[in-house]
Amino acid sequence: MARMKFLCDADRCIECNACVTACKNEHEVPWGINRRRVVTINDGKPGERSISMACMHCTDAPCAAVCPVNCFYTTADAVVLHSKDLCIGCGYCFYACPFGAPQYPKVGNFGSRGKMDKCTYCAGGPEADGSKEEYEKYGANRLAEGKLPLCAEMCSTKSLLAGDGEIIAQIYKERVTKRGYGSGAWGWKTAYRESIES
Amino acid sequence: MASFGRFVRLAFGAWALLLLVMAAPAPLGAQQVNPTASSVKEQQLLQELNRIQGRVSIPDQRSGMLEQPQGREWREFRNVTLRWIGGIAILGMLAVLVIFYLSRGMVKLESGRSGRTIVRFNAFERFVHWMTATCFIILAISGLNITFGRPLLLPLIGFEAFSEWSQWAKYAHNYLSFPFTLGVVLIFLMWIAGNIPNKVDIEWAKRGGGLFGHDHPPANRFNGGQKMIYWIVVIGGGLVAATGYALMFPFYGTGIEGMQMAQIVHSIVAVLFVAAMMAHIYIGTIGMEGAFEAMGSGEVDVNWAREHHSLWLAQKTGEQGSSPSQSGHAAAPAE
Numbered sequence: 001m002a003r004m005k006f007l008c009d010a011d012r013c014i015e016c017n018a019c020v021t022a023c024k025n026e027h028e029v030p031w032g033i034n035r036r037r038v039v040t041i042n043d044g045k046p047g048e049r050s051i052s053m054a055c056m057h058c059t060d061a062p063c064a065a066v067c068p069v070n071c072f073y074t075t076a077d078a079v080v081l082h083s084k085d086l087c088i089g090c091g092y093c094f095y096a097c098p099f100g101a102p103q104y105p106k107v108g109n110f111g112s113r114g115k116m117d118k119c120t121y122c123a124g125g126p127e128a129d130g131s132k133e134e135y136e137k138y139g140a141n142r143l144a145e146g147k148l149p150l151c152a153e154m155c156s157t158k159s160l161l162a163g164d165g166e167i168i169a170q171i172y173k174e175r176v177t178k179r180g181y182g183s184g185a186w187g188w189k190t191a192y193r194e195s196i197e198s
Numbered sequence: 199m200a201s202f203g204r205f206v207r208l209a210f211g212a213w214a215l216l217l218l219v220m221a222a223p224a225p226l227g228a229q230q231v232n233p234t235a236s237s238v239k240e241q242q243l244l245q246e247l248n249r250i251q252g253r254v255s256i257p258d259q260r261s262g263m264l265e266q267p268q269g270r271e272w273r274e275f276r277n278v279t280l281r282w283i284g285g286i287a288i289l290g291m292l293a294v295l296v297i298f299y300l301s302r303g304m305v306k307l308e309s310g311r312s313g314r315t316i317v318r319f320n321a322f323e324r325f326v327h328w329m330t331a332t333c334f335i336i337l338a339i340s341g342l343n344i345t346f347g348r349p350l351l352l353p354l355i356g357f358e359a360f361s362e363w364s365q366w367a368k369y370a371h372n373y374l375s376f377p378f379t380l381g382v383v384l385i386f387l388m389w390i391a392g393n394i395p396n397k398v399d400i401e402w403a404k405r406g407g408g409l410f411g412h413d414h415p416p417a418n419r420f421n422g423g424q425k426m427i428y429w430i431v432v433i434g435g436g437l438v439a440a441t442g443y444a445l446m447f448p449f450y451g452t453g454i455e456g457m458q459m460a461q462i463v464h465s466i467v468a469v470l471f472v473a474a475m476m477a478h479i480y481i482g483t484i485g486m487e488g489a490f491e492a493m494g495s496g497e498v499d500v501n502w503a504r505e506h507h508s509l510w511l512a513q514k515t516g517e518q519g520s521s522p523s524q525s526g527h528a529a530a531p532a533e
Contacts, residue, residue: 011237017255032258039252039264041243047236051252053264062273068344069361070352086361088368090344091448092276095458096269100261104448113448183237190267195241 002164003078004121004143005192006152007172008052010183012159015040015050019151019160023054026122026150027139033103035119036151049183052151052160055080055101055119056191063093063102077143079121084137089113098190121162122149169196240265260449272458276465280345284469288342291473295480298409305486307502308412315497316514323388324496330381330431333374338472340367345465375442382435385428392419393428398509408506419510427478434471438464 015038023029023036036054057080064072064080071086072093082093091113094102104113124141127134134141142150152162161168169185173196176182185196243250249266319327343351343364352360399422402408405415407423415421420428441464444452452460482489488502503511 015255020256034256034258034261037254037256037258037261039250039254039262041238041250041252041264043253047238049238051264062269066273066276068348069364070348070357071361086357088361088365090368091445091457092344092461094448095454095461096273096276098265098267098269100263100266100454184240186240187265189241190265 003166004057004163005078005165005168005188006054006056006121006149007161007168007185007188007196009159009161009172009175010049010051010186011179011181012157013038013050013052014157014159016156019052019155022150022154023119026142027120028135029117029139030105033105033117035101035103035117051186052155053099053187054151055097055121056099056187057119057121058098058191059193062096062098066092066096068092073126075123077121077123079123079143081120081123081125081138082116082118083126084115084117085126087115089115099187119149122147165192172196260453263454266454268455269458272461275462276345280462280465280469281349283466284342284345284472287469287473288476291476295476295485299480299484302410304484305409305481307487307499308414308505309501311488311499312501314500315491316500316503316511317496318492318498318503319496321496324493326381326384326388327493329377330385333378333381334475336370336374337378338468338475340371341465341468342472343367345469372446375439375446378435379439382431382439385435386432389420389428393425395422395425398422399425414505414508416508417506417510418513419507421507423481427474430471430474434467434474437467438471441467 017038020034020036020038024034027035029035036052038050038052040048040050042048057078059078061072061074061080063082064070064074067082068090069086069088071084072080072082074080089104091102091104093116094100094104101118102116103118104116106114120138120141122140122142124130124134124144125138127137129141129144140150142148147153149162152160155161161171172182172185176196182196189195240250244265244267248268250264252262252264254262344367347360347364351363355363396418398416398418402415402417402422405413407421408414441460444450444460445457445464448457482493486506488499489506491502492498500511503514
């Protein structure tokens, strides 16, 4: 089985935020929730770079480790998913996540935390693939249809790559070799304990 | 004139082109320079601040935090360190209490019951105590569930039942925090007068609080141990309340690091608090004859008051022979 990963080539990202918009539309994400966002570092200064970031589907995921009700599971494609039926909205995954991926709709006590929502790698949830319940809770399940996450699929500069980790790492390495530079695979060291030399 | 203008423009353009062609070899050589030489590097940023912060164009400005790997240390604390601290504190206290009970047994009323009682806690004091105590027990169980439920309870009752229970436990934990906090504030205000440490407590502590043997060191309304419990409730309760509200209202004044710190303080204070309250519950129930009545009916036997709170009884009744100098004998059985 493939080991699915995201890789954002920051030297290509033009901060168009199309990935953010595509994600919101594809999954009908509730208002105020951003499963993906584009962060610009050193904005307006020399060396500025933008990185599109969402859940990185970490190896040995911290969210899954700290969850008090053990609602996370990892699919055969190494995608980290969770069950909204089990989630109690405690916020612990958010404290542990290095990428700020977990989001909470403001429907819980005192308008603070409802059941957690995060990037599913377009792989839905524990319900039957492509079912109405799955779509309502987690959004589209493109992976079950043989498609990759929409954010990466429609990235205009092909900055955001999704797919098997080895393949997208190879694509990135070839780019770096050809153009002679690369600012690295952002988040890989934190998420997968490995980095791509550039 | 128009043609002259065109001539000038052409000449200018030609010059510019010539300059550009002549200048061309220079940029060609410069292309060996790494265009990302000044670009931000992930590892460098992480080494500098251990987190990467940027700007986002979406309304949620907090999502500008790109990476904060210190969540790992928090994970280690939550999954390993806290379980050790909590396990040792709570099981250790339980072991101490069991050993103490088996070796010492219940602290008996040595002079027997006099049949006469004296009011120790009025209805309002008892109401505040039990409101706080009830909230505390529910908060403690629902809180311990967050830390110890997954390894201990989940395997026994399964995912659905455990999640359902934890969801209600979370609601209870959130809502009962309000009466609990109110209780802590009222306890602080209504008993502060009797809980300022003084030299009677030093004498009390030197004699081990009368826990061993048949000693009854003199004490005012609250003895040294009760004053400790009082300050544990006031300071511990204040800390868990403050940190708890920081966690309950995310991002009101705290960022993610603030919430990690709040959770660390909240959980450590809470497990120590639970351990301390176990001792309090023990001595107030099976640990000492006649003690529960103080919070039960609110009235204690006069002999109980003489043995355990001689100075307080003397003050209440004007009874003689309980001054600190001879108080060592004040508790002797009245025969």
